[in-house]
Amino acid sequence: MSRSISSYGRVIGIGSYLPKNIMTNDDLAKIVETSDEWITERTGIKQRHISEALVDTTESMAVEAAKKAVADAGIDPLKIGLIVVASTTPNVLFPVLSATVQAAVNADNAMCFDVNAACPGFVTAFVTAQNYLKSGMVDYALVVGAENLSNYTDFTDRGTCILFGDGAGACVLQADPELRYDAIMRAAGKRRECLRCETYMQKGVEKTEEFLKSNYINMDGQTVFKFAVTEVPRIIEDLLNKAGVSADEVDYFILHQANRRIIESVAKRLKQPLEKFPMNIEKTGNTSSASIPILLDEMKKDGRIGDGKKKAVMSSFGAGLLWNAVLTDI
Numbered sequence: 001m002s003r004s005i006s007s008y009g010r011v012i013g014i015g016s017y018l019p020k021n022i023m024t025n026d027d028l029a030k031i032v033e034t035s036d037e038w039i040t041e042r043t044g045i046k047q048r049h050i051s052e053a054l055v056d057t058t059e060s061m062a063v064e065a066a067k068k069a070v071a072d073a074g075i076d077p078l079k080i081g082l083i084v085v086a087s088t089t090p091n092v093l094f095p096v097l098s099a100t101v102q103a104a105v106n107a108d109n110a111m112c113f114d115v116n117a118a119c120p121g122f123v124t125a126f127v128t129a130q131n132y133l134k135s136g137m138v139d140y141a142l143v144v145g146a147e148n149l150s151n152y153t154d155f156t157d158r159g160t161c162i163l164f165g166d167g168a169g170a171c172v173l174q175a176d177p178e179l180r181y182d183a184i185m186r187a188a189g190k191r192r193e194c195l196r197c198e199t200y201m202q203k204g205v206e207k208t209e210e211f212l213k214s215n216y217i218n219m220d221g222q223t224v225f226k227f228a229v230t231e232v233p234r235i236i237e238d239l240l241n242k243a244g245v246s247a248d249e250v251d252y253f254i255l256h257q258a259n260r261r262i263i264e265s266v267a268k269r270l271k272q273p274l275e276k277f278p279m280n281i282e283k284t285g286n287t288s289s290a291s292i293p294i295l296l297d298e299m300k301k302d303g304r305i306g307d308g309k310k311k312a313v314m315s316s317f318g319a320g321l322l323w324n325a326v327l328t329d330i
């Protein structure tokens with residue numbers, strides 16, 4: 001393989017996929033004791049896209065987003081040296097999602113692997129790909145975040161079922177010596193219990209009602225909320241200090257879309273106007289590792305990013321607990 005360029009990667013193509021089915025807050029209010037008013041006020045979410053059974057799988061959504069990103073980049077897919085798919089809700093344990101994406105986009109020269117880092121998965125995959133680019137091992141990479149969270153959502157639990165939606169987003173990166181890039185990733189495994197989902201396939205475990213409940217997303221919402229509003233501004237400040245960039249110089253803070261109030265609180269802590277914090281949570285809900293690339297796609301389509309001249313911070317957080325932040329031109 002050539003080592004023609006050894007630098008971090010610029011985003012040159014973006015794509016996303018959202019299932020056709022939409023579930024509104026009023027739809028949810030027919031299933032659990034909640035209301036449009038409560039969900040809107042506490043989360044900022046008005047609707048979410050929910051995968052259609054037997055139509056939308058994590059694989060199919062990842063493929064659709066990836067195809068659009070490769071088409072948007074306008075490159076020969078044979079140039080892609082690496083595909084990383086982030087997902088915490090794959091429909092198959094293997095073959096890995098990235099191999100399915102590789103076949104679908106005809107990126108026959110790419111190495112493939114998946115990452116599971118829950119909601120921070122896309123940024124984790126992005127940072128991983130950046131380091132492969134920087135090492136000179138590859139010149140182009142495809143990074144995907146794809147989630148079918150509704151398969152793991154307990155639609156009798158009003159504390160969680162109002163939050164999540166399904167979808168996928170993808171980016172193509174091209175090594176570019178001119179690019180500004182920096183990143184920090186952190187983890188606190190000792191605080192892991194507030195967000196948990198167990199797999200069904202465990203030998204010797206009695207399939208009690210309690211166990212079956214543990215196969216859905218279990219969350220202590222308040223603990224996760226406090227974690228996010230404390231650690232996200234801190235990691236962004238640390239990243240900006242490391243990079244020698246002030247918050248005022250950043251055009252966009254593109255945060256994991258988990259809760260509008262979390263994003264508002266981060267903006268306040270960073271003393272930055274809310275206009276710098278793009279949001280689409282109203283339409284998509286929390287799509288875990290797909291949330292940032294879906295938002296990036298929307299921002300490129302409406303011209304907020306894409307000329308390579310915007311300074312953006314991407315930051316995500318979630319189960320683990322894990323959290324991260326990236327600074328890049330976009």
Ligand code: UT7
Pocket residue numbers: 033034035038039042043119158159160162219220221222224225228258259286288317318319
């Ligand atoms: O991707 C990262 C993963 N997760 C997150 O980022 C989630 C972070 N946490 C949150 O977004 C918020 O904690 C929630 C939106 C989940 C909950 O909001 P909250 O303001 O923290 O509500 P709460 O859990 O403190 O509950 C307040 C009240 C309770 O009633 P009582 O005990 O005060 O009578 C809940 O039972 O609201 C009740 N409640 C609801 N009421 C109507 C909880 N869920 C609902 C609901 N509709 N859906």
